[in-house]
Amino acid sequence: MxxxxxxxxxxxxxxxxxxxxxxxxxxxxxxxxxxxxxxxxxxxxxxxxxxxxxxxxxxxxxxxxxxxxxxxxxxxxxxxxxxxxxxxxxxxxxxxxxxxxxxxxxxxxxxxxxxxxxxxxxVNRVTGWRYMPDAHGRFPCPCPGCLRRGEYGSAKIRQAAESRGY
Missing domain, CATH: 3.20.170 (ADP-ribosylation fold)
Incomplete structure (x- = not known):
């Protein structure tokens, strides 16, 4: 078993x-x-x-x-x-x-x-990774499917994506 x-x-x-x-x-x-x-x-x-x-x-x-x-x-x-x-x-x-x-x-x-x-x-509160393994150094996807409104830091990520031309 x-x-x-x-x-x-x-x-x-x-x-x-x-x-x-x-x-x-x-x-x-x-x-x-x-x-x-x-x-x-x-x-x-x-x-x-x-x-x-x-x-x-x-x-x-x-x-x-x-x-x-x-x-x-x-x-x-x-x-x-x-x-x-x-x-x-x-x-x-x-x-x-x-x-x-x-x-x-x-x-x-x-x-x-x-x-x-x-x-x-x-279980321990801080175990694991966010978004996906090896996500450090990669810009998060700003699309509504991946980044929901009201999520912590979402407005800042969307603004950065708009300034980059996404």
Whole structure:
């Protein structure tokens, strides 16, 4: 059994302990499921999506640790790139063996039952990257899809983009 973790809002803890993690995210093929990462020796890599998820308005995050059978098929790949379907144990080994595992994600195309959950725990507030791995030194995209109105620093980014001619 491979141990994975899913990051979610602390507001959902009661529901998760009672009924499990609902399959409300959409994968690249449009199927419903749950995004997660294997628990790795590096805390930062295991919880790398935390800071980016906070940008969406979630303030207090928790990690839901759960076990999947080693032969269960999951989709694994880097964010924004094509994913491949592998058994969960091989997906965890692929990410653990990468020299730079930032930006990887695992997608389980079903809900996670309450009996599969190992534990629910709090996570560090400042773990992870924002926007994407290696975003430092790159100008953020000012389009309305990437930069929402009212987001911290959004007016300054839009003004800088207009002065550059974007």
């Amino acid at each position: 491979t141990l994975f973790t899913h990051l979610t809002s602390a507001d959902d803890v009661r529901s998760i302990r009672r009924a499990g993690v609902r399959a409300r995210s959409r994968g690249y093929e449009g199927t419903a499921g749950v995004f997660c990462l294997p628990i790795l020796p590096s805390y930062q890599l295991t919880h790398q999506w935390g800071r980016e998820l906070r940008r969406g308005g979630r303030r207090t995050m928790v990690a839901v640790d759960f076990r999947l059978p080693d032969d269960e098929p999951v989709s694994v790949g880097r964010y924004g790139r094509a994913h491949q379907e592998l058994p969960s144990a091989e997906a965890a080994a692929l990410i653990a063996g990468c020299e730079d595992a930032r930006g990887y994600e695992v997608f389980v195309s079903r809900a996670i039952g309450a009996k599969e959950i190992h534990r629910v725990r709090g």
